[in-house]
Amino acid sequence: MKNKVTVAISIVIVAAVLVTLTFYVLGASFLGLPDYGIPAVALLIVAIAVLIVAMNYKNFRLGLPVKDERTKKIDAKACRYAFIATIWIALGTAMMEDYVTLPWRYNSYIIMLGSALVFLISYLILYYKGSA
Amino acid sequence: MRNRIRELRQKKGLTQERLAQLVQVRRETIVFLEQGRYNPSLELAWRVTRALKAKRIEDVFILEGTNR
Numbered sequence: 001m002k003n004k005v006t007v008a009i010s011i012v013i014v015a016a017v018l019v020t021l022t023f024y025v026l027g028a029s030f031l032g033l034p035d036y037g038i039p040a041v042a043l044l045i046v047a048i049a050v051l052i053v054a055m056n057y058k059n060f061r062l063g064l065p066v067k068d069e070r071t072k073k074i075d076a077k078a079c080r081y082a083f084i085a086t087i088w089i090a091l092g093t094a095m096m097e098d099y100v101t102l103p104w105r106y107n108s109y110i111i112m113l114g115s116a117l118v119f120l121i122s123y124l125i126l127y128y129k130g131s132a
Numbered sequence: 133m134r135n136r137i138r139e140l141r142q143k144k145g146l147t148q149e150r151l152a153q154l155v156q157v158r159r160e161t162i163v164f165l166e167q168g169r170y171n172p173s174l175e176l177a178w179r180v181t182r183a184l185k186a187k188r189i190e191d192v193f194i195l196e197g198t199n200r
Contacts, residue, residue: 065157070158
């Protein structure tokens with residue numbers, strides 16, 4: 001039951017992100033590079049998330065747990081990397097303010113997307129590396 | 133850490149999927165365990181040992197540099 005809920009929630013989240021992204025792209029005026037970059041990074045994040053959800057679903061269909069001790073360790077490690085990356089990205093964007101002036105919301109986007117990207121890429125690397 | 137999971141599993145005629153079901157882990161975890169690319173917790177080592185009907189953990193998992 002818990003596995004079913006986990007898989008269902010992850011599918012709903014991915015679908016919601018895709019819908020939000022579609023509305024964002026449809027409504028965007030596309031004036032500068034960040035306007036293209038943000039949906040592109042978000043799409044990459046969604047693609048990796050879909051891959052992870054698909055792997056979870058495959059295990060779920062076989063009657064196996066969606067999370068086990070290895071994936072829990074991978075989660076924890078990827079979270080740690082994402083946390084450290086968030087601090088460095090925030091620091092980097094603050095330092096870049098002297099050279100590039102971006103609207104404040106772009107800084108938030110960069111921090112959020114950077115954090116998510118680091119989490120998902122770390123997750124995939126750790127997942128395929130074996131030891132976590 | 134080396135292990136004899138694949139050898140014992142094949143002797144018992146179990147597939148990786150079936151062993152994963154018995155141990156309640158993802159199939160990939162069994163793959164990585166067999167390849168020696170993941171060191172399990174003591175609890176998981178116990179569950180694998182029991183699923184393979186081995187008598188002791190040392191019969192399945194071998195610490196390299198020791199006789200067993």
